[in-house]
Amino acid sequence: MWFETISGLRIDLDKSEIFSIGRVENLEALALEFGCKVGRLPTSYLGFPLGVQHKFMAIWDRVEERFRKRGVLEKKPHLVKWDTVYSDKRKGGLGVRRLFTLNRALLCKWNWRFANERETFWKHVISNKFEEEEGKWCTREVREGFGVGFWEEIKKEGSLLQYKVVFSMGDGRRVKFWKNKWCGNFALCDSFPSLYVIATSKKAWLVELWDSSREEGVWSPRFSRRFDDWEVERLLVTIQGRRLNPNLEDRVLWKKTKDEIFSVKSLYSALDSRSVI
Structure with a gap:
């Protein structure tokens, strides 16, 4: 085996067991090939339970009790200033x-x-x-x-x-107009809450609010009522100059x-x- 070749140590297969995770065909044949036994879960290794429900408190109570008997969990004064050890x-x-x-x-x-x-x-x-x-x-x-x-x-x-993270706009098929951060460090729903409340397509993708019928293309967010021009002017200034590129995919960027x-x-x-x- 590779372990024996690299380490120079020998594995005692007579004391080893092979365990299946999920459904494994011909498990007995594999055990015979390796020269070991077929193990069954649940079992234990070095005193720790394997293959049991990890949320069962009774299982871990027994493990904790073993540590207490050995004094591992006793509160003793630290001889190391860990804050100093962790410091740059x-x-x-x-x-x-x-x-x-x-x-x-x-x-x-x-x-x-x-x-x-x-x-x-x-x-x-x-x-x-x-x-x-x-x-x-x-x-x-x-x-x-x-x-x-x-x-x-x-x-x-x-x-x-x-x-x-922020999103880099490509074809606009994977980035939400209102919900995702694609023009600055804040989502538009947070920067313009009054407009978001009356938006008719709160979950719209960028591509759904991009009007490509015009020569250069324009953004066309839709709202449930009329509003003063100054309410939407700041929004349009924020997204001005940002265009979809159908030849690129949307990406996520690490800040x-x-x-x-x-x-x-x-x-x-x-x-x-x-x-x-």
Whole structure:
């Protein structure tokens, strides 16, 4: 095996077991090929339960009790100033990253990849299982109770992107006119709340409110009543000069980097500077 070749260590297959995740054909034949036994879930490994409902408190109570007996959970004074360890080297710290914050940034990266990668196999799998929201920037809320924990946690961290991204307008088929941030750092529904209230198409895509019948094309937001010209003049000034490009797709941009591409480092720095841990 590769592990034996690389490490020089030998695996004792007589004491090893093979477990199936989901439906696996010919499991016994695989076990015979490897020379190990067929294991059954639930089981335990190094004292930790495997294959059980992770939300069952009784299961983890037993694990916690074992730690208490060994004194692992006893409150003891820290011999390390962790705030100093986590601080930037330029501020006299060691520059060690907070694992919890780093993990949030790493999980959030998958939300960014989902929004930007169109034809990757893993995205098709996730999309088919959880379905996509309008615009196809993310999946719908995860509501199933079993077998979805990994994507549920990733989906939760997607909220970190909300205030740090803007949309780059292309053909206007995936960006909402009122709801998304496509002309500045604020959505039009927040910048012009009085107009948004009387808008007849609050969920309209950009392409739906773009009138291309004229030579240069114009924006044509529709409202349920007449209003004074000054009410809409500021809106038109804001969106003036912005045109759809039918040859380009809409894109999402990351505001925290110069190249407008997401990086774990930039999100970690933003979270750590706000002490979001």
